[in-house]
Amino acid sequence: MVSEPRSRADVAASTGKPFAAPPRSSRRTLSISSERLGPVRATVIEPRDGVRASRPLVYVHGGGYVHQFETAHWWLTGALARDLGVRIYAVDYTLAPSGTAATGVAEVTAAVQAVAERHGMAPIVAGDSAGGGLALAVAGRLRDTPAAPAHLLLFAPWLDVAVRNPEARALDRRDPSLALPGLLVGGELWAGDLGPDHPEVSPLFADPTGLPATSLVVGTRDMLYPDARDFAASARAAGVDLATFTASDAFHVFVAATWLPESISARVWVKQRLGPLLHD
Numbered sequence: 707m708v709s710e711p712r713s714r715a716d717v718a719a720s721t722g723k724p725f726a727a728p729p730r731s732s733r734r735t736l737s738i739s740s741e742r743l744g745p746v747r748a749t750v751i752e753p754r755d756g757v758r759a760s761r762p763l764v765y766v767h768g769g770g771y772v773h774q775f776e777t778a779h780w781w782l783t784g785a786l787a788r789d790l791g792v793r794i795y796a797v798d799y800t801l802a803p804s805g806t807a808a809t810g811v812a813e814v815t816a817a818v819q820a821v822a823e824r825h826g827m828a829p830i831v832a833g834d835s836a837g838g839g840l841a842l843a844v845a846g847r848l849r850d851t852p853a854a855p856a857h858l859l860l861f862a863p864w865l866d867v868a869v870r871n872p873e874a875r876a877l878d879r880r881d882p883s884l885a886l887p888g889l890l891v892g893g894e895l896w897a898g899d900l901g902p903d904h905p906e907v908s909p910l911f912a913d914p915t916g917l918p919a920t921s922l923v924v925g926t927r928d929m930l931y932p933d934a935r936d937f938a939a940s941a942r943a944a945g946v947d948l949a950t951f952t953a954s955d956a957f958h959v960f961v962a963a964t965w966l967p968e969s970i971s972a973r974v975w976v977k978q979r980l981g982p983l984l985h986d
Contacts, residue, residue, distance in 0.1 A: 744816035758791030759984035768835025770892035806898030822853040831855040838863025858920040865910035867893025873932035883958035919947040925956025
């Protein structure tokens with residue numbers, strides 16, 4: 707059973723781990739390298755048959771702000787690279803407890819700016835779970851700047867690190883992927899001195915006005931679904947071009963299980979949403 711002490715022990719065991727090695731199947735279809743983007747390194751992922759899109763994509767991985775890029779992230783980023791023909795920069799931001807939102811938002815912001823300068827255009831910025839929340843915080847910081855993301859692609863973003871929505875807490879019993887004690891530990895460590903209410907810690911509480919066009923992929927069995935649904939409503943009310951792919955009864959970041967029918971459908975939808983941007 708997941709508990710706070712067990713969650714803190716898991717964090718300690720995860721500290722300092724590198725990105726997971728790519729599966730053998732990924733190495734057959736992807737070209738993988740590493741580059742520095744400002745203060746951080748990024749793993750560069752692109753299809754072996756060639757990059758077709760002119761616009762790059764910056765990917766911010768999830769893991770509760772305490773766990774590193776895992777095998778499932780290879781499945782998802784590999785599928786995106788192949789589906790979209792795009793070069794992906796997966797950012798190796800500093801995880802808690804060594805890093806907090808105060809450092810992580812700055813690191814990923816600098817990485818997005820470096821990619822924009824290198825390619826001469828603003829990238830698409832994507833992220834899952836904690837990475838989705840961080841991507842949204844970065845978009846808020848870059849709003850009205852030349853490096854503002856051309857599009858946000860959010861897979862089950864974590865938008866309130868304290869998970870205060872009663873609907874979300876009720877889903878703790880049904881969500882097979884997430885456990886509330888682990889989320890609360892990770893959220894507390896990530897918030898640091900800023901606290902859980904700061905808009906760059908919990909972007910559910912940020913003003914969405916002026917955010918770029920956004921594509922949101924969520925499942926209704928996900929503990930983070932109620933906040934994502936509420937964010938979508940507030941963003942639309944603020945004039946944001948936000949569209950949602952909602953999979954009934956799907957678990958947290960279901961799209962990483964790339965073989966599932968709902969995952970395939972979601973990725974087709976993503977390709978349709980992003981298609982006009984890829985060759986600008």
